[in-house]
Amino acid sequence: MTVLRWIVAELRFRSVGTAVALFGIVIASAVAVALTLFEDGFERETRRIVRDIGFNVRIIPKETDLDRFYLEGYSELTIPEDAVHRLAAAGDISYNHLVATLKKKLTVTDKTVFLLGVSPTYFPKGRKKKSPMMFAVEPGTAHVGSRIAEASGATKGGTITLGAESFRVARVMPKTSTPDDVTIYTHLADAQRVLSLEGRINEIKAIDCLCLTADENPAAILERELAAVLPEARVFHLSTMADARARQRQTVEELAAVLVPMVALAACLMVAVLAFINVRDRRSEIGVLRALGYGGGRVLALFLGKATVLGVIGGGLGFALGTTIALSYGQTLFELTAKAMKTDWSLLGWSLLLTPMFAIAASFLPTLIAVRQEPSQNLGPQ
Amino acid sequence: MSALITIDHVRKAHGAVVALDDVSVSIDRGEYVAIVGPSGSGKTTLLSLMGGLDRPTSGSVHAFDQPLSTLSTSAVTRIRARHMGFVFQLFHLIPYLSVLDNVRAVPAATADRAQAVLTELGLADRLRHRPGQLSVGERQRVGLARALVSAPDVILADEPTGNLDPAAESEVSRVLDAYHAQGGTVVLVTHSDTMAARAGRTIRLEAGRCVETT
Incomplete structure (x- = not known):
């Protein structure tokens, strides 16, 4: 048997x-x-x-006047857009989800607003690509803050004029009771053109790597890594946000x-x-x-x-x-x-x-x- | 006659309880031996030692010219498979196998041989039944068929009629007698005077000691 x-x-x-x-x-x-x-x-x-909590690392030009930075919410100085590519190419760094931005004030229909150009998201070399932290902005389009839309009458599918150019309104952003309500998002290249700052950015947004252990000082590590790759920049670690995420x-x-x-x-x-x-x-x-x-x-x-x-x-x-x-x-x-x-x-x-x-x-x-x-x-x- | 099994000054203790104490007996080829004695006298222990189902605490057991008490477990298993058949009081049939498969379960058995032995024992119409579907007497006949199917040199039977009515006991006796008549060796543990009377020799145990051999 x-x-x-x-x-x-x-x-x-x-x-x-x-x-x-x-x-x-x-x-x-x-x-x-x-x-x-x-x-x-x-x-x-x-x-x-935690992705929705947002970016918790801000990289800005080193010589930025911090008093003005805190008052205005952006750096008056700029660095080459290439900085974001150099940072991404560094590979073994504690940064992720790199987005280059150019933010300046702009007058739109007699109202002062923020114009924020955003690049696509870059991931450090060798790092797995993940879904972007923020929405994508297509070239030629604008995402318009709620208060601006109210003042200018902009609606989804319509157009809005920024400087000498017209942009299609991809959407009117919901009211957030934050500076976003007075911000217009465009593609980075569009913002550079409108502001006559081709090839320039004034911030790289990122998130820190969760690989850092509890006994390490994330800010110090981020500063050290940045100094090696982008000596012309400085980093701010938004610790409350980072801590919540961690x-x-x-x-x-x-x-x-x-x-x-x-x-x-x-x-x-x-x-x-x-x-x-x-x-x-x-x-x-x-x-x-x-x-x-x-x-x-x-x-x-x-x-x-x-x-x-x-x-x-x-x-x-x-x-x-x-x-x-x-x-x-x-x-x-x-x-x-x-x-x-x-x-x-x-x-x-x-x-x-x-x-x-x-x-x-x-x-x-x-x-x-x-x-x-x-x-x-x-x-x-x- | 030559000795098939030799028990020499064997002692078997289970912790503080001594089951056998300095027992020496031998079983010759072709003998029909009954082991008798009161409950707890060591009968089953002696039979287990003869069959290599247990090992002595001291002393030696030889069977088929092999020292069972010192051989490896697998070597003893091979000797059992080649030379011995067992019959148990509680039958110990495998409950989920059919009657035929219970007998075929013996390593040396073939389906034809198993069927032939079962037919000889009057169980031809029970081949596909499970043990639980049989009467007590039928179950013991299956147990006998399982012991006989490999044509062993010796059958070691432990109280084979202990749970049977007189008719079934008579049938078991008939089968063992027939096996013995054909030259087989039978060692039987029994409380039954009738069964003991059929044996050619009786070994009496009391309190783990062999007190009489007749």
Whole structure:
């Protein structure tokens, strides 16, 4: 008789026991799958939230008059636009999401407003590209602040004149009760042309790298790195914003660091207990097989084979259950990134691989102990 | 006759409890031996040592010219598979296998041989049944078929009729007698005087000691 036939016969005969064991393995696997998806979703949601907090690093010309900078909100001085490319090319730096800007005051229909030209987002060399921190501005278009729109009558799809040029209004920005309400966003090149400052910028916005550890001084590191690449610039680290961002990320990481091992341990114990009970209940069978002349290898094959079969089935069903739970509740939990909650098919492979391995590992020791005992000990009292 | 199994000054203790103390017996080829004695006297322990199902605390056990008490577990397993058949009081059939598969489960058994032995024991119409669907007497006949299917040199039977009614006991006796008549060796642990009376020799144990051999 083949080992598989024995295993199938045993599973069918002990259908209730099989169902209970399978249920345990499915739950363990499902929890692991769901938790992984939830953790991914949580991290994605966190990334989105911290992204919305905004840039927390400002790089401006070194000789900027800080009193005026704080009063006006931008530097009167400019540096070459090439600075942003040099910074991005530096690669191994603690900056990310680099956006070059040129901000100046401009009069539009007798009203003084900010004109803010923004470049596309640049990522340091070798760094993974992520979704931009801010909206993209197409050349020839303008995103108009709410108070300016009210004063000038600009509407989406219409035109607005900046200096000597007309721009299509891509949108009227919602009221924010911030300087954005009196700001017009254009593409960097458009702003440079309107302000006659071709090739110049007066700020690079960025965010700092979360790779910095708690015992490091981010501002000092950022300054040191900047001095090496852009000696003509200085950096401001908006620490409150950065701290909020770091804290949010840290909370997620700490939660995952506690929750994942706990759930893994609980799942481990559940499968181990089920394996132990299975071996205990079948000790006399082990004794009989040994008495009939079967070696320990055959007995191990029977028991570990069963663990493998249950592990594969449980892993597959657990993946389906865990994914269903995660997709059902995840889309409610993570509203900002609900659409990103999807089936992760790589988890099916892991589930089909790890669950049987786990079941085998849990079954191995009690089976080995039973096999190594003298058959008379397993046959019990006659 | 040559000794198939030799027990020499064997002591077996389970912690503080001494199950056998300085027991020496031998079983010759073709013998029919009954081991008798009160409960707890060490009968099953002695049978287990003879079959290599356990190891002595001290003393030696030889079977088929091999020192069972010092051989590796796998070597003892091979000797059991090649030379010995076991019958248990509680049958110890594998509950999820059919009658036929229980007998085929013996490593040396073939399907044809298993079916032939079961048919000889009157179980031809029970081949596809599971042990739980059989009467107690039928279960023990399956146990006997499993012991006989590999044509062993010796059958070690531990209280094979302990749970059976007189008719079933008679059937078990008939099967063991037939096996013995064909030259097989039988070692039987029993409380039954009727069964013991069929044996050619009786070993009596009391409190772990061999007190009489007749």
